Amino acid sequence: MSKQIKFSPDDEEFFGSVGSFGVPKFDNAMNGGVPRGFLVVGFTETGSGLELFAKQLTSPAEEPDNTILISTNESQLEIARVFNKYKWPTDIAVRTLGEEYNAKVLEKELLASRYRLEGFKLPDIQRLAQTRFVDDDTQDFLTEMTNEIMAMGPYFRAVIDSLDFFMQREDQSRVVAMLRMMQAHTQIHRGILFVTVSKDTITPAIKQEMAAIADMVCDFKVRTIGSDFETSMTVSKFRNAPENLSIMVFRVTPEEGITPETVERIA
Amino acid sequence: MQPATVYTRDRCITGIHGMDEILRGGIPYGSTVLAAGTCGSGKTTLGMEFLVRGALAGEACAHFTATEPSVKLLENIRQYAFFDMNMIDSGLINVFDMDVLYSWLGLDKASFDLDDVHALIKAIVDIVNTIGVTRLVIDSVTTLCYKIKSEQLIRDFLFTLGKKLATLGCTTILISEITSATENAHWSSFGVEEAIADGIIVMGDVERMGHLLRFLQVVKMRGTSHSRAKHAIELTPLGVMLTPMLKWGAVSDKTNRWGS
Numbered sequence: 449m450s451k452q453i454k455f456s457p458d459d460e461e462f463f464g465s466v467g468s469f470g471v472p473k474f475d476n477a478m479n480g481g482v483p484r485g486f487l488v489v490g491f492t493e494t495g496s497g498l499e500l501f502a503k504q505l506t507s508p509a510e511e512p513d514n515t516i517l518i519s520t521n522e523s524q525l526e527i528a529r530v531f532n533k534y535k536w537p538t539d540i541a542v543r544t545l546g547e548e549y550n551a552k553v554l555e556k557e558l559l560a561s562r563y564r565l566e567g568f569k570l571p572d573i574q575r576l577a578q579t580r581f582v583d584d585d586t587q588d589f590l591t592e593m594t595n596e597i598m599a600m601g602p603y604f605r606a607v608i609d610s611l612d613f614f615m616q617r618e619d620q621s622r623v624v625a626m627l628r629m630m631q632a633h634t635q636i637h638r639g640i641l642f643v644t645v646s647k648d649t650i651t652p653a654i655k656q657e658m659a660a661i662a663d664m665v666c667d668f669k670v671r672t673i674g675s676d677f678e679t680s681m682t683v684s685k686f687r688n689a690p691e692n693l694s695i696m697v698f699r700v701t702p703e704e705g706i707t708p709e710t711v712e713r714i715a
Numbered sequence: 716m717q718p719a720t721v722y723t724r725d726r727c728i729t730g731i732h733g734m735d736e737i738l739r740g741g742i743p744y745g746s747t748v749l750a751a752g753t754c755g756s757g758k759t760t761l762g763m764e765f766l767v768r769g770a771l772a773g774e775a776c777a778h779f780t781a782t783e784p785s786v787k788l789l790e791n792i793r794q795y796a797f798f799d800m801n802m803i804d805s806g807l808i809n810v811f812d813m814d815v816l817y818s819w820l821g822l823d824k825a826s827f828d829l830d831d832v833h834a835l836i837k838a839i840v841d842i843v844n845t846i847g848v849t850r851l852v853i854d855s856v857t858t859l860c861y862k863i864k865s866e867q868l869i870r871d872f873l874f875t876l877g878k879k880l881a882t883l884g885c886t887t888i889l890i891s892e893i894t895s896a897t898e899n900a901h902w903s904s905f906g907v908e909e910a911i912a913d914g915i916i917v918m919g920d921v922e923r924m925g926h927l928l929r930f931l932q933v934v935k936m937r938g939t940s941h942s943r944a945k946h947a948i949e950l951t952p953l954g955v956m957l958t959p960m961l962k963w964g965a966v967s968d969k970t971n972r973w974g975s
Contacts, residue, residue, distance in 0.1 A: 564834040
């Protein structure tokens, strides 16, 4: 039997049935915004603007302490700079797994390389002789991240940018299994979860499976037109609202971040 | 005519009761000795006492433990009167956990390749060289070699390690776990350790009148003459005691059975 959550009428009224994308024009194009309980998957190409779109999606932050941005590629400093630039709220939770990985895993690997190359010095040997247990700080970042999302309360808003980090290090089917759990949690708690993944890091079968789990699928593309770039987003799946399927050409403005220029309906 | 001068190698006096008599003065310095024994035959105690006797003589000693955590090893060895925790605290005996060493070297994986084996040798040799270790015990070389998948790599590992340690004047006991210590048994798990070692000490059990008696036998020791007789091991609070075994004693030893 699925878990039942009771939502108060006041909360229901406050949060509404949809949440904003963080860009009014996107909300209009999608007939109001992202329905609550949706898992949105963004497939991307390099340079298509998805990183900014992902951050922008956290900007409505109805409840900042119930909003999280999990970034695997950027540092806290870089993220803060973007949020400050666009004047988006900076009181949301931000977790930078790339930085954590560097600190916990890569530094250890670097030290091991040093020991292997240069050997042990006397202080190292003394420390080694006094160390009785292995520092068991091997982290399962995927499980940890899933737990973090699963611990979020009703109407949460979470963005994971991007799943590439896990797809390159873990069994891809395990990543999809975790995504299923997060999707179920999002649905039950009427949250909004947006995950990004590069098309090149996953197999067609995994892409297919992810698209099947998702409530909304966006394909981000970039192409060159003369000496210019054109970035676009194709909404190829929108559960229970096929009228929202569309191709949107967008641009980045200093005031609004990502803004759609043209919207072409597919269905 | 003058008698020819007989050259004798310097010895590492083990200090273990009865052992130096068996070895006619001790283990030749810089030797790599395989102490192969069945479970519970006293290998770890023998190895630890070898280090303690060295430490009492002011030698720097090192113990690499792969079969049990050092915390457990030290707790078990504390019951012996010959052991004093101050030897650890003062750095005379340095006990290293192999899994910590593996972790530091990035070797926390299922199997080792050539680079990993070289890294491990370098680390052990670095430690011996830096702190001037003259007595070393690796307990056990079997556990360590399980991670080395090829027999050739095991051979290279043991040969290179033994050679480098010998150059540094370090006398090494490699503890090896075997399942049987009978006449037809191998003295090592992988078959290559016994060929490379300078000495082989076998430890096991013999049944006598319903009791299992521990025994020790020096099968091979390069650079010295030695007794090849079986000796009974007694693990006393004061340490290992070796006494010659009477030939009739072993029930499993059919050729020596009383009346046969």
